[in-house]
Amino acid sequence: MDLKMPSSETQLKKECHLYLINGGKWAASMSIFILIAMLANIALQTSKVLLASNIVLYMMPVFLTILLAAVVIRVYSTDEISNNALLAYLCSLEFSWLFLIWMIFDSSEEIFAGNAALAGVESIVDVLVFTFAIALFVDRKIMLMGVLPLMLLSFFLRVTEIPDNYFFPLTKFICFFAIVITGQKILYTWFKTAVVRDIEKQYLLKHFRRMALIDGLTNISNRRHFDEILSQEIRASERNNHPLCMILIDVDYFKKLNDSLGHQVGDDCLVALAKVLTDVANRPRDLAARYGGEEFVMLLPDTDKSGACRIAEKLRTALSAVKIPHPDSDISEYITVSQGVCQWQEGILLDELVAEADKQLYLAKKSGRDCFKAV
Structure with missing residues (x-):
């Protein structure tokens, strides 16, 4: 009976890849949920200056990215989806959201008064930051690629809207960055430990089965x-x-x-x-x-x-x-x-x-x- 088991490093890479794919699916689901919430919020506004066709047009890149990813997942198995393809999808989803947020903020004076638009856009960005952080935590580099552009966009928008106050956006950026990095480290440590323990349990189960079914001297069945x-x-x-x-x-x-x-x-x-x-x-x-x-x-x-x-x-x-x-x-x-x-x-x-x-x-x-x- 063969006791060969994948090494912890090999299994960890495999599990990370699988999690990133599932995380990408979850990020897509959350994106759709956020888009629906945004549409509902705009529909309930008393001011109807921004046409629904415009906001739907801005959302199209996000929808198309998610739709294309869904087709790929439907056609190919998880093992056939490479890291490069996954990275291309995540980058497309990221840039689609950056485009949508920028267009909403750029048109915000037609919908909101004062700094209300800034608060609304920042709320969307904060939700997306935590969504991407959770979806991509198994790979710090990919996670930072997902959250840093959003955090920088939020910082830029606030400084643009309120140029006299740098302290709050800078403090928020630093705090969010610290939370994301330390949280990622804790979650990844837990994830890695879980994978290693799972490998050890599988090895022990195979070993005990071997002891139960294989003759110890001759190494053939008992x-x-x-x-x-x-x-x-x-x-x-x-x-x-x-x-x-x-x-x-x-x-x-x-x-x-x-x-x-x-x-x-x-x-x-x-x-x-x-x-x-x-x-x-x-x-x-x-x-x-x-x-x-x-x-x-x-x-x-x-x-x-x-x-x-x-x-x-x-x-x-x-x-x-x-x-x-x-x-x-x-x-x-x-x-x-x-x-x-x-x-x-x-x-x-x-x-x-x-x-x-x-x-x-x-x-x-x-x-x-x-x-x-x-x-």
Whole structure:
């Protein structure tokens, strides 16, 4: 079982990209909401000097940018949207808002009296600043590209409207900038920590699953995993009427090997045998597992008895070619195995199939070992 996991840096980049896309969608939704609120506010004004057609015209760049982005998202998947495309969208949305705000302010004397226009435009800018800050906080550079032009525009408009008072707009700019920067740092730290912890949890889950299903010595499936897969394959054979075979394998005179050369040599023998088994059972659905002690098993879906016998003979040949020494064997100077081949038949339960394979294995041992018997 593969324990490869993406690094924290790779996953963080991926999550940041995903968040920026979702943040861009959210910024678009908020933009539409703000535009509707602006239209409603203008419609409720007692003075109707500014034509509705004019304000809609000013809003068109924002609408068109959002519409184009919606089409792109509809056509392409999230993974296909590059950072450059995302940046182009955000810049277009930003400039569209700057154009709209400037045009509203430039026409404000026709709608509002005194500094009321300034207050209204500043309110829109403040809402947009926080919208872009929240939508883009995972990337400080992109976030500043989104909020700084708006903050500078607000500063410029106030200085233009009230040229004798620089203290308030400058103080507001500094305070907003400090809030945005420190808030971004706090939120990004939390975001990064959450991503790293998620990676760690995924790794632990895979590791625990590996410990539960993989034999620690041979690094192939254990009996628990084999029983689970065998149950699944029996159900599949019942549905599809496809053949299913298993081969129960036992190392000949393994106890003598342990007694004469020690358990470490015995363990090395099992590891080498497991490698041979995985080379033989090499189709995607084939399964090689350690059944217990020196016993192994191969599960062969979509394989009838004759095919399983060919696999058993292939294992015998491959093991002979590896030449794992066994000086105390009664039949060979190298490791050999006895094999019991059994084909599943309709109505046979899991335990009955294993018992029949074990019976054939016993017959193979009784027949002199280093062979297989099949039923």
